Amino acid sequence: METNSRILEKVKSFFTEVGEVAFFAIRFFKEVFTKPFETGEMLRQCYNMGNRSLLLVGVTGFILGLVFTLQSRPTLMEFGAQSWMPSMVSISIIREIGPVITALICAGRIGSGIGAELGSMRVTEQIDAMEVSGTNPFKYLVVTRIVATTLMLPLLVIFGDAIALIASSFVEHLKGAVSFQLYFNQVFNALKFSDIIPATIKSFFFGFAIGLIGCYKGYYCNKGTVGVGEASNAAVVYTSMLLFVIDFIAVFVSDIFFEI
Amino acid sequence: MKKSAPEKFKLGMFVVIGTLLLISALYFIGNRQNLFTQNIKIYSYFRNVNGLQTGNNVRYSGINVGTVSKTDILSDTLIRVEMLIEEKMNKVIRKNAVATIGSDGLVGSMIVNIIPAEGAAERIESDDVIQSYSKIGMNDMLTTLNVTNENAALLTSDLLKITSNINQGKGTLGMLITDSTVATDFKQTILEFKKTSMGASKAIESLNEIMATVNFSESVAGVLLSDTVSASKMKNTISNLEQSSKDITTVAENLNALLSQIKDGQGTLHYLTQESTLVRDIDSTLQNIKEGTARFNENMEALKHNFLLRGYFKKIEREQRKAAKKSSRN
Secondary structure (H helix, E strand, O other), X not given: OHHHHHHHHHHHHHHXXXXXXXXHHHHHHHHHOOOOOOHHHHHHHHXXXXXXXXXXXXXXXXXXXXXXXXXXXXXHHHOOOHHHHHHHHHHHHHHHHHHHHHHHHHHHHHHHXXXXXXXXXXXXXXXXXXXXXXXXXXXXXXXXXXXXXXXXXXXXXXXXXXXXXXXXXXXXXXXXXXXXXXXXXXXXXXXXXXXXXXXXXXXXXXXXXXXXXXXXXXXXXXXXHHHHHHXXXXXXXXXXXXXXXXXXXXXXXXXXXXXX | OOOOHHXXXXXXXXXXXXXXXXXXXXXXXXXXXXXXXXXEEEEEEEOOOOOOOOOOEEEEOOEEEEEEEEEEEEEXXXXXXXXXXXXXXXXXXXXXXXXXXXXXXXXXOEEEEEEOOOXXXXXXXXXXXXXXXXXXXXXXXXXXXXXXXXXXXXHHHHHHXXXXXXXXXXXXXXXXXXXXXXXXXXXXXXXXXXXXXXXXXXXXXXXXXXXHHOOOOOOHHHHHHHOHHHHHXXXXXXXXXXXXXXXXXXXXXXXXXXXXXXXXXXXXXHHHHHOHHHHHHHHHHHHHHHXXXXXXXXXXXXXXXXXXXXXXXXXXXXXXXXXXXXXXXX
16 A cells, blocks of 8 residues: 555656656746847857767767677678678668767766756755846756757767768778778768758757756755755756657657658 | 857857768768759659669669659559659660669669660650560569479479389380490490590591691692682682583573474474485485496596597696606705
């Protein structure tokens, strides 16, 4: 009986949290189109989240391209289909692996950062102070961060994909004596709009989810300094889960519109 | 919190490069699908497109020249395939070209191959329809393979019977394999054949030696084989001989015709050759002439001794003697 009530409580709190996140998102859409626009703060956040994540995304993408090509190569060679390597690697990276891996990295770096930053501001009552001083903390802290993540993540995904393909072409060039020109010729022969457009659109949603969950967890942080850690951790966990849910929905919708 | 100028520059670079990468990728992909080039639409009709999809490549002599833009089912046995071809390719693709559906490699996606046909034809234009040729599909191949398998089973069954009969010594082949007498005879035959071939080999060697001793350069055979002037003369001679034989044939034919006319006609020669009475008359006449001539000779001898004509004959004898003396002196 007690267990059932506990489960019921958990389910109730889950739906309550989902509702709160939904209201948080609605508030974001209300605030994002109303003045004043915090452009300077938004650009600063773009720089922090975009440029400063580039090295991490680039290195991860490079290693991903190398490892993916090296691991796939023996299997394809067994079938005598190593000439299909550029097509296979490019489609896999552009469609799925690139956006998901980049989003997970950003969830870890950016999401946790936002959660910790806003959480510490909440527990140190800086947000309350902003409200008292007449500044809209939601617009200044939340909207700028969510817009920044939404705009920067697709760019990070594009960089990550490009670097991964370059790394893959290095492997093919060294192992299979395939020229760079032939490699990228085969890559663009294999790719279609239905590969790159859904992946790019999906990346906007990934960025939005990272910013939204990170800001939500940080903005409503409590329990003092412990809460900051919890907010940071929860932001990463919930964002990662949400990314896979969004990915599933994106693939489902892409299949309907693009017949992938 | 204000942003510094270098940070703004870096952010700008990040955004611009990222956007350019995306646009470049979209451009290259679009370019492969001929979205940014001038295209013409051409059509072809197939009974089975074997999984051909919109966006699949169209190749002309192995080079990508366009993409499949649409496939429409017109009836239960007819599918229209619409293809977008680069406009510049209408210089080489002719109206008599043939479209076939194939696979890009063993496990690749389907493609439309346009194959140039022999013979002259006009350049292809927009909305033209080109002929199609349906290759054998996998199902057809499997059906054929099934029939082949059944035939192979029948063949192996028959082969089994034949080999068992051979093993049992039945038939000519069985006898050849199992009968030792035949084998001995065969061996003997082979030996004889070997001897014969050795003899033939020796004969050929001897012939070669004889041939080697012949001086081909100066002999008639050599001249015939190597001298082009002689060959030309020989050719002329043969040509003249041929002409002569033709003339002889003509003459013979004319003679035959003449003889036929003589034989069948009413002329003097026919009378002379065919009438036996005339021959007898001529014979008796000649006999009479002969007798008359003999008597005339007797009369002439008698006249020589007549006193009236004796002086004339003596005068002639004297003149003859004088002429003989003159000729002996000279």
